[in-house]
């Protein structure tokens with residue numbers, strides 16, 4: 261039997277079970293507002309969106325060329341050119357038998373015409389054209405309603421609006437859109453040793469990196485972040501910070517002070533002010549993650565170790581915010597890849613080791629760790645493009661093992 265992880269504790273929940281608890285604890289906070297399309301990117305749809313029009317709205321050409329009656333086309337035989345059709349400038353006249361219409365991409369198909377011949381297959385001379393091919397009805401015609409019919413749903417409530425969704429909304433003619441109001445998240449770091457980046461360090465001090473990384477991750481989720489700065493390891497100051505945060509925000513996120521040290525006041529204040537749902541998970545890094553309820557808000561207490569705070573933000577806080585904010589969450593994509601280096605692990609906690617996923621010369625997925633996996637090593641996150649997810653009961657692994665890999669999402673600058 262492999263030696264157990266020093267920090268594992270029997271009975272601790274896995275991240276998936278913790279998330280179920282977090283989802284089950286709260287109903288989504290749904291508040292709707294309407295914004296112009298220009299302001300909708302990054303927001304979450306509050307409505308199902310149906311198309312008020314067929315798409316395409318009319319039969320049209322997908323090529324520059326000639327609109328013809330397919331049955332009239334004989335290779336090498338001339339057809340008269342009856343006129344020209346442009347996108348936005350249709351040719352609506354009757355086309356005499358034995359004639360065709362010069363047509364541009366996107367132009368409505370003239371009446372009685374049923375196919376398009378690309379101009380590369382045509383030889384025009386004066387007001388006549390000969391074709392080097394024969395065609396069947398429908399060639400290069402985009403038919404009305406072939407993408408979708410009027411009334412059909414194009415986007416679902418809860419969808420985060422990115423460039424593709426903006427394109428769809430514009431395509432179906434929405435100049436304004438109903439979106440969910442963003443969640444407000446209050447954020448602070450705790451620790452006497454923390455100094456804002458840009459200032460000189462005294463002995464024993466370190467820079468407060470977590471607040472900056474976490475603020476970035478939360479903002480990238482669309483949350484409105486209220487940054488309350490660094491709070492000293494002092495019971496009264498931690499208390500005051502919690503009071504302010506709880507007044508201002510839907511969710512309070514803290515960094516540090518959640519383990520068992522003598523200056524870890526978060527638990528003391530949470531016991532006074534609120535209710536702890538759970539504290540500590542079978543996860544590495546991030547074991548001391550805490551979740552609970554304050555009088556007006558939800559509380560996520562992240563461990564102070566920088567990688568632990570980012571991993572728990574990614575795996576727990578971000579999905580929780582999506583649930584609370586009414587956003588549809590896509591299941592994280594997991595892939596199987598061949599491990600190319602050795603992994604050290606003891607059974608006891610589900611681990612999220614940082615990895616670099618790539619393809620070998622045969623196109624097979626392979627992954628290597630970013631090297632040492634200390635919870636304090638922020639560069640292990642910046643050098644990675646994925647998590648290597650290792651099950652709780654698993655031990656170390658040798659090169660060649662098949663491992664489960666979770667590519668980073670866009671919030672972490674994913675693949």
Ligand SMILES: Nc1nc2c(c(=O)[nH]1)N[C@H]1C(S)=C(S)[C@@H](COP(=O)(O)OP(=O)(O)OC[C@H]3O[C@@H](n4cnc5c(N)ncnc54)[C@H](O)[C@@H]3O)O[C@H]1N2
Pocket residue numbers: 267449450451453454466467468469470471515516517518519520521524545546547548562563564565566568635636
């Ligand atoms: N006796 C035990 N000690 C520890 C345990 C344990 O179970 N028993 N758990 C360890 C684990 S796992 C973690 S993770 C950390 C979490 O501790 P805290 O959340 O209480 O965090 P701190 O003690 O405040 O700090 C830990 C570490 O991270 C640095 N830090 C803190 N805040 C920041 C920040 N904003 N930016 C950059 N770095 C930060 C801090 O200086 C410490 O080095 O506890 C273990 N200990």
Ligand code: MOO
Pocket residue numbers: 543544545546547548563565568635
């Ligand atoms: O879980 Mo701690 O997060 O190992 O460093």
